[in-house]
Amino acid sequence: MNIKTILASAALAMTAATGALAEKTKVGFVYVGPVGDGGWTYEHDQGRKAVVEAFGDKVETMYVESVPEGPDSERVMTDMALKGADLIFTTSFGYMDPTINVAAKFPNVKFEHATGYKQADNVSVYSARFYEGRAVQGHIAGHMTKSNIIGYIGSFPIPEVIRGINSAYIHAKKVNPDVQFKIVWAYTWFDPTKEADAAKVLIEQGADVVLQHTDSTAPQAAAQAAGNVITFGQASDMAAYGPMPRVSSIIDDWAPYYIARTQAVMDGTWTSTSTWDGIGAGMVGIGEISNAVPADVKASAEALRDSLADGSYHAFTGPLNKQDGSAWLAAGETASDYGDDSLAGMNFYLEGIEGDVPN
Template sequence: MTLNRRTMLKAGAAAAAAIPLFGSKAFAQEEPLKVGFVLIGTVNDNGWNFGHSEGAKYMKAELGDAVAEPTIVENVPEGPDCERVLRELAQSGHKLIFATSFGYGDYVIKVAQQFPDVRFEHATGYQRSENVGTYNARFYEGRAVCGTVAGHLSQTGKAGYIGSFPIPEVVMGVNAFVLAARKVNPDFTITPVYISTWNDPAREADAARAMIDQGIDIVAQHTDGPAALQVVEERGAVGGFGQGADMSAFAPNAQLTSIIDNWGPHYVLAAQAVIDGTWESKDVWPGLKEGEVEIGPYGPKVPEDVIAAAEAVKNGQIDGSMHIFTGPINDHTGTERVAAGVTLTDAELLSMDWYVEGVIPPA
């Protein structure tokens, strides 16, 4: 069942960061588990929200009658509306609620305190409590594959990166992309532009046009829809990359490949744990190896030798033989940040607030 925010608010019944806690178990379910999903956009955005919607469908298909039809609430902004929607889902009997946008974090923690018998999971979040877990995907691994393709195909050696907000997840993606590209072309540069939203097709399209006008021929993105790729297709630039889903239907020539978010297996595991009474508050961060991050089909502009190079980067990350954040790595000022042979820890990645060499920071 998919609801928009207004319908959900009518239908519903009338904070500080918590430390990680482990071992808190939910009571086993006797009736079909009601699961809610809170989305910042629409399920037909063909990107981030679409991926979570598909994951909800996968969960239902895998668990059958053990779960009720998932409740999906669309277009919930990162603000007080999120708090109301979370509360109304909890009040209406949902015992597992997934909040799928970074800015929902404070509201998840607040509402979870009021409903200790409900389990909450926050995508891309970092705040946990006894009944709040966090989950994410190693998107940066996919960025390394995309950066490899860009390094081979760019004619100008210049890429642009349309980002939402300069949070660690996005900065990490910018850095992974350019590190991979510079292994192919040491002079490669990338210019991030932040549009202060996750999904605004007009702003994404305007950013892509401005980049192409400035001589950039590869456009990457960390926003939710295909608008930027459509501009790349229209303007005849070298290409770009789908974000969260395969966007080739919107840019069949411009999409070089895509990062596909496969949330379904995690949703199955979480729901089954609640059903079994074994759910625990924890953080999970799978990637290519686990299949939560997938690389989509390569587009017609990508020749076989570039596909082979990209697949080598993908497979190296899967088998552990390479990590894009292994030094030596300098920051954008030329100062060494990671010594040769040292790999950044997960904690260092999740707090990343600096750019690597090759990034042209926003003014």
């Protein structure tokens, strides 16, 4: 083999290698909590790992955890874009405006924002119908409470959280008309100390069931220490606390969505979309109902889950009134996703819930 042939072969090999590197799709993830939170961020990172498993060396993923919602998130997103990210998932509501701002500066990068509502040509939004899972939790909670006081730890008073409170309440009330909800706002997604304190306050107020829309397992630990208090896993199964206090859970499964959207970028078919899936599509799962729940309650909860999944029942079906007694949904009417008084913009409690929605 002469020198020209050797050089030509080397050049072809280098070109092939360069092409292979160029084809690698870079995917970034911005997380509001630590990947070990046992809840929300943990499940998003499971989705990232699923992308790696699905595509192998065709993808390169990067992530930054515990990124505050606000200006610092713009810095993180910008850094990912400058590092060559083709697709960036921003996984908390408070990243909405930062995502839009950074996307405008990088029109060739695709962005996916979780739980928000602002889109652009290169920004999609996605969320899950967590309120369907809250309906199942409320059903179990209404049956299981002995004090008739159910506590709820809220993160921030945004529509996603308010929907969950309302859904849990009306389904607890359906099976137990004497149920009372007490709500403590933690004003954090992840702060184990604040979450534990919120759980303790609710337990001191008589709650023997505690639901949460925060991300750590601290409320589970507080309930376990108190004894005879029931909890539910949030975003992840939190099965380590089963069969008591954790008797079931809402599990967020982001993997299929993350894989599909990464594939779309690879195929060149990605477009800006709005996705809002629930139990039926598998984005919301109901964790195993433990043997601490009576068999008949478990069976009825599973029937409710199945009716939500197949669409034969909607979690918000009238008659339902707003907190002030004014009509919201007539008998048999179901809530709309968008528009006036819609689920997407829900900022009011339903009749029977005490207290005000914080501004």
